[in-house]
Amino acid sequence: MTDRFISEKDLDEVKKRRQEEWQKVRKPTDPEEVPEEEIDNRPLYDRLKEVRDRKQAEYEEEHRFRNMIRGLDSDECDFLSEVESLRAKQDLEKNKEEKALLSEIDRAQARRNVEENGPSVSDLRIKPIGGVAPKENKQAAILRMAVKRKSDIGMDRCVEKRPLLSAMSETVAFPSAFKIIDVLPGMADYASSNNSNSGSNYDSDSDSSSDLPILPMLIPSENDRNKQS
Template identity: 50%
Template sequence: MDGGDDGNLVIKKRFVSEAELDERRKRRQEEWEKVRKPEDPEECPEEVYDPRSLYERLQEQKDRKQQEYEEQFKFKNMVRGLDEDETNFLDEVSRQQELIEKQRREEELKELKEYRNNLKKVGISQENKKEVEKKLTVKPIETKNKFS
């Protein structure tokens, strides 16, 4: 039981014999025959040997994935803020909308006052007046600002 045999086994496992390579080629050829299409070549294509180190291959894959990720989100970062002219324009539009809404409310209140005055002139009794006003009460309409 000398340690030489164990070292020999380790060395043998590091190297691949020609017989093992032939056996692998046969297995690959058999698998190729199973999945081969009529327009594909008869022989199984050899695996392409890449002489680069594992680090270089993994680094290339990592760079490729990073590039795809950046490409995917490239346009999302191109959004720019509003400049001063645009903000001024939007402020002016919102002011105009507020003015229009204010005028509409004032007009409704004016019409309501006129209606109530006309009711007083006609002389409808207080009881009937309350009933009529309950039926005709105008609810204020709230419109939401499109730009807020």
């Protein structure tokens, strides 16, 4: 069993240790010797009650702010939920506008790139794979050959008709508006008498000469009359 009694030697050691600690923290105005401990002569019940009350006060002070918070009623909850939904809607619209703006910028950039570095019309043509020419439609080829052959035949016919038309235009004699009405008897043909080299006289020539025609007179034709009318 442990000894419940404290000897004087132990007390002296405790006192000596307290004195050393006091010398470390002592101020010039404090006494040199360590003050004696105050002895509490109260009953044990009072001392324990004091300790319990002090701990209860500390606990209440710690949880005092938690007790100040109260619950929200239904109206306040509805208001807060409405504000939250409105804020979420605004954020969603803002995100949509930003996405639309970014997409428009991307499309404008793509169009500018195509205009600056886009392929030409010849590059857009379908190129044969492996050096094989694309097959041509047979029906289109037949129609093209028929049209070409028909055009060649038409050109040949036009070429053949041109000399014929030119020859006909040269040989066709247009009707003249001058007509011989009658001849005068007894007038000699001076042209034939002048050209002849025979020794016959003027009387013999006049007897054998033919009658000369009367000077022509301009008589308008039916076509000319229609034009004048």
